[in-house]
Amino acid sequence: MAKGSGLSFDPDRIGLFLHKPTVINSLLHHQEDKKGKHHNNYRRHLYYHHHHKLKQEEAPAAFMEMDSASAVVNKSNNNSRSSPPTTIQFPVNLNCSTHDDDQDDGPLPHNNSDHHQEMDFFADKKPKTDESKAATIPHPDADTKDLSGPTELGFNVNTGLHLLTANTSSDQSIVDDGISPHSDDKRTKSELAVLQAELERLNGENLRLREVLTQVSNNYNNLQMHLMTVMQQQPQQKQDHIKADNIGEGQEGKLPLEDNNNKHQQNSHGLMVPRQFMDLGLAAGATVETDEASLSSSEGRSGRERSRSPTNNVEASTGGSDGRDDSPEKGSQGWVPNKVPRLNSGSKNVDQATEATMRKARVSVRARSEAPMITDGCQWRKYGQKMAKGNPCPRAYYRCTMAAGCPVRKQVQRCAEDRTILITTYEGNHNHPLPPAAMAMASTTSSAARMLLSGSMPSADGLMNSNFLARTLLPCSSSMATISASAPFPTVTLDLTQNPNPLQFQRSPNQFHLPFPNAPQNFVGNPAALLPQIFGQALYNQSKFSGLQMSQDSDAAHLGHQVPQLPPLHQGQQNPLADTVTALTADPNFTAALAAAITTIIGNPQSTNAANNSSLNITTNTSNNNGSVTTSNNNSNGNNKVLNTSFPGN
DNA sequence: CGAGTTTGACCTGCGC
């Protein structure tokens, strides 16, 4: 089941995602949790009767529709150091141009069959293109049609928020003209002619710009990939030398090779994007710092190994003996168990610590979905399921299987409070090329993680972490995200559940909520694609406000690309919230993208549609709780279902 | 037969 559909990469990043996600619906039968005292073993396995391979049918869910909840994660902040956040490419594309969704207004009664939106997200392939166009055209932006018309690139590229601006202006002018037949026809005509000429010019320019933008984006993407690859490799090599002693896992040594191999594969395949390393853990950042190697290497080490051999060295030599390492999947890269071993840290130094932190960084996405999993474009293999304390719903553990040894894992669990809410937590960095659909999510999560880590950076003020991040994030996204940079697992929670009542969020001091007037109704497109931008914006803001250097040079390189894109959202507006909101809402692309993003991510569009006010919530939570803490939030919130996604804890 | 899932066992960290 866990498969994302295989995707081919469309070199044109901006292009529509071709990917067609399979919709998985299986029902979780809900049973009462047997009881707390039992061992894990006993508690598990209760659910997922079906669970098996993607079935399209939706189970009549037993899920009750509940109001949205916002999740708040509480954890202590104590991150050790994290490297400054760096880049990440935010796919600007947001094909979202397809904001179609006009229709969603109605309660979408689709039950089973409507995968439509989700499908749109990934699937929009060529066939859909037409649709998207159509959708787009009707849009207020009259110009869009013009834009779309000319080149294929046209529709897809939403990237140009700027462009829109131009268009809109032109539109208005046109409209005005038409509207007002004045006495001076001549004058009017002349003006009209001028305006039309101007419009044409603008359109032409717009097209050119789009093409350029597309080109640039592609180039950038490629460069970034290469850079990432290089960075990845170097550190590893370093580590080999440095860490050889301690670690001795042997896996590390492999990594470089793997990378190379991967590259080759990429080349051969061509479809895939030049290797991307999405690092939730800020791998990139770490890289900058130099340790990065740790990433891969660290990742490489399997938790098991750790556990088994506290002393790496010994194990290393013998360790292979287990044979676990040997296995391609595990061995090559190993999963790093979440628990970061503090073992070596002492000598291992900072690098490892950083590494650990990075690795741990998690991004959880809360979305309403009846589907067992959200389609994120990746292929996942389930490796475990367990009953989590305090939640009758089992938690499923998945690993990325798109590439052997990919360290990325995710946990999927339904919110105890509201079973319609599916909480997906991502951890780790992909060490392989990702299909566009997957990239969207990966970049999103990596961005979020980066933000998280950046905020948690030792260098940065502790204060800055929570509130500051929240503020910075919010303006752009108006979504609720909970950021907890807590010790065990710094986690960013993206709450994509719709929240009818913004006020609910106010409860928590740290949280911000901005309603998104426009966005909500329409969905289609790629939510995931959108998110990265949101976070990117957040990062941008953060750096901007805090004066925090977006970190390192290397980052700068990335940021240089990314940041520029972001500003458009704010264009002109100085007020953080109001203006931003206005600007955002005004921007059809953005709203559409947002809506699309939300919808897409959510496995089940229905629920999404159902809610009129969709909002993307970003909340920052600074509270410090131990990982063990089971969220206090749950208790605290009666109505609101506040979910605690503190992962370690639940 | 291979890939993926199920699920009991195992490991580790943490709190008491």
Next chain:
DNA sequence: GCGCAGGTCAAACTCG
């Protein structure tokens, strides 16, 4: 040290 909880492993099983 004990028990709990989270996380992972891997044999057995299922499915296509």
